[in-house]
Amino acid sequence: MNGLTGAREGARAGVAGGLRRMVARAMARDLCAFFVPGMDVARARGLDLDAAGLHRADTPRRANVLLVAGPLPPSLLDAACVAWAQMPRPRAILALGAGEIAPLPGPDVAEDLSQSGLAAGLAALRRAVAAGAFAPEVTDFDAPALAVRVEYTCPMHPEVVSDKPGSCPKCGMDLVEREASAGDHGGHAGADETGGGGRRGHEGHGSDNAPAPSRAYTCPMHPEVVSDKPGSCPKCGMDLVEREASTWDHGRHAGAVETGNGDHRAHEGPGGHDTHDTPAPSGVYTCPMHPEVVSEEPGSCPECGMTLVPKDQAGDHAGQVHAKQQGHGGDSGHGGHGSAPEVPGIEPHFMSMVDMTRDLPASPDGLRMEWIEVPFGPFFPGLPGGLGLTFTLDGDSVAAARAESLVPGVLAPGLPAAELADRLAAQGPLAPAALRELACRALEAAAGAAPPPEWGAARAAALERARIASHLNWLAGLARQVGLVTLERRVAALHQRLRQADAADCARVAPALGALGARVRGTPLLRDRLAGIGQIDGRAAAEAGGPVARAAGHAVDARADDPAYAALGFRVIAGKDTGTGGDAWARLVQRLAEIDQSLDLIARAGAIAEAAHSADLLAELPSDGHAMARVETPRGPSTLHLTLQGGTIAEARLTTPFARLAAQIGPMTAQMELAEALTAVASLDLDPWGARP
Amino acid sequence: MTLAIILFALALGCYLIAVLEDWAVHGRLDPLRPAVSALALLGREQVLPRKSDRLFFEVGPVLLLVAGLLAVAVIPLAPGLIVTDLATGALFLNAALAYVLVALIMAGWGPNGAYAMIGGWRFLGQFVAYAMLIVMTITAVAMRAESLSTTEIVTSQAALWNVFYQPIGFVLFVIAAMGLAWLPPIDLPTGGGDLAGGVEAEYTGARLAVLRLARLVIVLALASATATFYLGGWLGPWLPAWAWTAAKTLAVAAAMLFLGRHLPRLREARYLAVSWKLGIPLALANIILVGVIALVVPI
Numbered sequence: 001m002n003g004l005t006g007a008r009e010g011a012r013a014g015v016a017g018g019l020r021r022m023v024a025r026a027m028a029r030d031l032c033a034f035f036v037p038g039m040d041v042a043r044a045r046g047l048d049l050d051a052a053g054l055h056r057a058d059t060p061r062r063a064n065v066l067l068v069a070g071p072l073p074p075s076l077l078d079a080a081c082v083a084w085a086q087m088p089r090p091r092a093i094l095a096l097g098a099g100e101i102a103p104l105p106g107p108d109v110a111e112d113l114s115q116s117g118l119a120a121g122l123a124a125l126r127r128a129v130a131a132g133a134f135a136p137e138v139t140d141f142d143a144p145a146l147a148v149r150v151e152y153t154c155p156m157h158p159e160v161v162s163d164k165p166g167s168c169p170k171c172g173m174d175l176v177e178r179e180a181s182a183g184d185h186g187g188h189a190g191a192d193e194t195g196g197g198g199r200r201g202h203e204g205h206g207s208d209n210a211p212a213p214s215r216a217y218t219c220p221m222h223p224e225v226v227s228d229k230p231g232s233c234p235k236c237g238m239d240l241v242e243r244e245a246s247t248w249d250h251g252r253h254a255g256a257v258e259t260g261n262g263d264h265r266a267h268e269g270p271g272g273h274d275t276h277d278t279p280a281p282s283g284v285y286t287c288p289m290h291p292e293v294v295s296e297e298p299g300s301c302p303e304c305g306m307t308l309v310p311k312d313q314a315g316d317h318a319g320q321v322h323a324k325q326q327g328h329g330g331d332s333g334h335g336g337h338g339s340a341p342e343v344p345g346i347e348p349h350f351m352s353m354v355d356m357t358r359d360l361p362a363s364p365d366g367l368r369m370e371w372i373e374v375p376f377g378p379f380f381p382g383l384p385g386g387l388g389l390t391f392t393l394d395g396d397s398v399a400a401a402r403a404e405s406l407v408p409g410v411l412a413p414g415l416p417a418a419e420l421a422d423r424l425a426a427q428g429p430l431a432p433a434a435l436r437e438l439a440c441r442a443l444e445a446a447a448g449a450a451p452p453p454e455w456g457a458a459r460a461a462a463l464e465r466a467r468i469a470s471h472l473n474w475l476a477g478l479a480r481q482v483g484l485v486t487l488e489r490r491v492a493a494l495h496q497r498l499r500q501a502d503a504a505d506c507a508r509v510a511p512a513l514g515a516l517g518a519r520v521r522g523t524p525l526l527r528d529r530l531a532g533i534g535q536i537d538g539r540a541a542a543e544a545g546g547p548v549a550r551a552a553g554h555a556v557d558a559r560a561d562d563p564a565y566a567a568l569g570f571r572v573i574a575g576k577d578t579g580t581g582g583d584a585w586a587r588l589v590q591r592l593a594e595i596d597q598s599l600d601l602i603a604r605a606g607a608i609a610e611a612a613h614s615a616d617l618l619a620e621l622p623s624d625g626h627a628m629a630r631v632e633t634p635r636g637p638s639t640l641h642l643t644l645q646g647g648t649i650a651e652a653r654l655t656t657p658f659a660r661l662a663a664q665i666g667p668m669t670a671q672m673e674l675a676e677a678l679t680a681v682a683s684l685d686l687d688p689w690g691a692r693p
Numbered sequence: 694m695t696l697a698i699i700l701f702a703l704a705l706g707c708y709l710i711a712v713l714e715d716w717a718v719h720g721r722l723d724p725l726r727p728a729v730s731a732l733a734l735l736g737r738e739q740v741l742p743r744k745s746d747r748l749f750f751e752v753g754p755v756l757l758l759v760a761g762l763l764a765v766a767v768i769p770l771a772p773g774l775i776v777t778d779l780a781t782g783a784l785f786l787n788a789a790l791a792y793v794l795v796a797l798i799m800a801g802w803g804p805n806g807a808y809a810m811i812g813g814w815r816f817l818g819q820f821v822a823y824a825m826l827i828v829m830t831i832t833a834v835a836m837r838a839e840s841l842s843t844t845e846i847v848t849s850q851a852a853l854w855n856v857f858y859q860p861i862g863f864v865l866f867v868i869a870a871m872g873l874a875w876l877p878p879i880d881l882p883t884g885g886g887d888l889a890g891g892v893e894a895e896y897t898g899a900r901l902a903v904l905r906l907a908r909l910v911i912v913l914a915l916a917s918a919t920a921t922f923y924l925g926g927w928l929g930p931w932l933p934a935w936a937w938t939a940a941k942t943l944a945v946a947a948a949m950l951f952l953g954r955h956l957p958r959l960r961e962a963r964y965l966a967v968s969w970k971l972g973i974p975l976a977l978a979n980i981i982l983v984g985v986i987a988l989v990v991p992i
Contacts, residue, residue, distance in 0.1 A: 374807040483885060
């Protein structure tokens with residue numbers, strides 16, 4: 001072993017002397033891995049980092065090993081490059097069954113995707129690190145996704161943008177350098193994990209997304225000069241600069257002061273005039289701090305006693321993104337601030353929070369702060385790997401949320417029908433058994449053949465074992481997110497025991513699972529942590545499907561129509577059986593109840609079908625036809641529409657529960673505190689793999 | 694000489710607490726682990742995040758360490774074994790630890806990362822929750838001792854330890870101390886699962902080593918303060934005085950470190966609400982109760 005094979009980018013600069021050798025040996029003992037694509041996938045693929053003696057890092061900054069398990073789609077490889085770039089040297093890549101991992105540098109050690117592969121890989125890696133953590137010459141690694149494009153702009157004329165330095169064609173000033181806002185993909189991966197670049201993408205946030213306001217032109221030096229078309233200033237001859245028209249109504253602002261609601265209301269200023277121009281619905285008042293309080297007449301808030309204000313001033317600016325004032329235009333409104341209290345000896349608006357924040361978007365709580373867009377994922381600890389979640393944060397509350405799958409599934413036409421099950425299973429590492437079953441059922445439906453009843457029960461049992469494993473995997477992730485590290489270890493160990501267990505093993509694990517359920521339900525403060533978070537009910541819950549819908553009391557379950565399940569005496573468990581409502585705690589209790597139920601179903605079935613059986617079942621694969629199959633996966637119903645032509649797949653349309661569940665995130669997390677919003681998202685148990693692009 | 698002994702005790706204490714913490718987190722006792730980790734950490738590259746606020750980024754961890762060291766300076770290891778026996782020791786401890794807030798906000802702001810920044814500001818909210826409880830419980834302790842000097846607080850407990858004399862204060866102080874040292878389940882600024890390291894997220898190499906060491910010193914300072922204020926400090930039969938202080942400090946630290954691993958991280962709003970609506974009335978009741986007892990029963 002001659003040290004890190006990726007030495008160009010992995011080793012740290014330095015000649016290996018006596019002390020450095022000791023440090024290198026310490027590093028070899030202290031390996032800490034950042035796991036790509038995520039711990040949930042690692043567990044589902046049967047890897048146990050604890051057993052291998054490998055610590056895991058929450059962020060790439062803390063890691064010295066990038067552990068890539070299984071093949072990754074290009075989008076995740078780009079994100080992995082960013083993680084690699086963020087890791088301090090010395091660092092190494094351990095690839096387990098990953099295949100080609102460019103644009104990452106070649107792996108230092110490559111092994112099979114298995115626990116023994118992990119152990120062997122780690123041993124090799126320890127030797128490599130001990131021998132070659134330091135190298136005399138090293139080169140830098142730049143993640144392609146992090147490359148920043150520099151552009152030049154005029155300080156006075158922001159509309160002037162150029163690729164190269166020079167002077168402004170309008171005023172002749174030297175152009176100044178700034179970072180171009182990253183493209184959507186680059187920005188995404190660029191800020192992927194630690195938030196190192198987290199705030200980079202937000203510069204210019206306000207002006208990028210602003211709706212086109214009505215324009216006015218003013219002189220940078222003489223704000224009193226206002227024109228509705230471009231031109232030059234009659235006083236100094238400078239070019240007029242564009243700014244938002246400020247047509248606010250002084251009378252209305254004075255009125256707001258009279259309602260006694262603090263002075264800052266009086267200064268809503270240029271930002272809010274779009275709504276100020278439209279009269280408020282007469283007689284609707286609300287509390288600046290409690291937007292849910294609405295009253296027909298003025299008065300004080302029953303929650304906090306503050307004076308109610310007309311509704312449009314209290315919170316209706318939420319969601320508006322206001323264009324930044326250009327040049328000095330922002331100060332042109334001094335005349336409009338006559339209502340500001342003037343303190344003798346202090347210049348008006350000196351260090352005024354109002355002036356500093358008035359162009360910022362307002363949130364329903366009335367506090368104006370700079371909104372930042374923060375990515376969580378695709379490798380965020382405590383969220384499913386491959387999930388791209390972006391929160392727009394207003395302070396620490398969520399103003400907007402966006403979730404997407406970075407690992408969508410694409411089934412290319414022309415695939416031989418016999419390979420469909422394997423291909424689908426490979427696409428969804430978190431739910432391979434359910435996808436395999438789905439493929440088999442679709443092919444059976446196309447062939448018009450039904451499996452013999454004894455097979456039906458065994459296949460249902462395989463699906464139920466996958467359900468238990470999936471729920472346990474989810475529980476380990478949730479425990480991680482809320483900081484219950486001991487529970488996470490215990491759940492992960494049970495998950496490993498059960499993942500490939502046969503019916504007899506399942507029966508042996510059953511008491512431990514029962515004890516686990518009791519332990520989880522009885523964990524002090526856990527109910528307090530989860531109750532009331534991520535409430536989904538009514539129609540939204542019914543549409544979400546799966547455990548989310550059942551936790552809210554909707555008895556929707558594709559298994560209910562399945563003859564194989566009917567033969568096993570299946571009965572849908574819904575929220576009313578568990579006695580909880582549709583929040584994160586209800587989902588936890590629901591999934592625990594489903595684990596018990598699935599154990600029961602496996603015991604009744606008596607045997608669990610092997611994955612290989614499904615191919616044998618279809619001795620005569622259909623060559624043409626169209627079919628649809630539907631399976632209740634651990635996260636809800638998945639459907640597969642299949643069109644076969646000449647023994648190959650002409651079209652396959654897979655619908656997983658991801659889109660339905662992800663649609664809940666926006667409304668569910670609105671105005672939630674960040675940690676609670678993340679818990680709410682985790683409680684949905686999203687599986688981004690194989691979702692429709 | 695005193696200073697040398699205290700520094701040695703401090704280093705040893707920090708190491709043992711690091712071993713305990715590693716045990717609590719990874720579920721495996723490995724006495725060599727902190728040494729190996731520290732050595733590995735020192736050998737790693739120090740990354741300076743883009744567009745960081747260099748001053749805050751560099752000063753944050755150092756200020757944290759200084760705050761912890763100042764707090765330790767007023768804790769007696771044994772009679773006479775104290776860096777400085779200030780007449781206002783208990784107050785000084787509180788004043789020194791106030792800089793933890795400043796340091797964490799600086800460390801959160803410095804690296805220009807969203808997770809770190811949110812972590813830093815979260816600690817400001819956390820401060821609002823724990824600060825009053827720390828001060829009010831110390832008040833009750835000082836009332837009994839009729840002094841703010843930490844050595845006199847210890848000797849005042851000769852007849853009965855404060856943990857029995859004012860149990861409400863003890864519980865409140867430990868909870869508040871866990872908030873101050875951002876120990877789970879109140880590790881809001883660094884929450885592993887929801888901020889990916891938070892304030893610590895962008896620190897690497899030697900800077901991270903300083904940050905980690907500072908955190909250990911703060912845990913040690915608070916555990917030894919708990920032992921001093923409530924468990925009778927060096928008082929105890931058979932063993933030498935320093936051994937009692939050490940044993941009590943380590944026991945408190947172990948309890949603080951292991952307790953949180955079995956509890957989910959608190960919701961920030963809930964922590965604030967409970968601290969103010971329940972904690973402060975209880976702390977007031979504790980002060981009144983201790984005042985009445987001190988006047989009525991001479992122990």
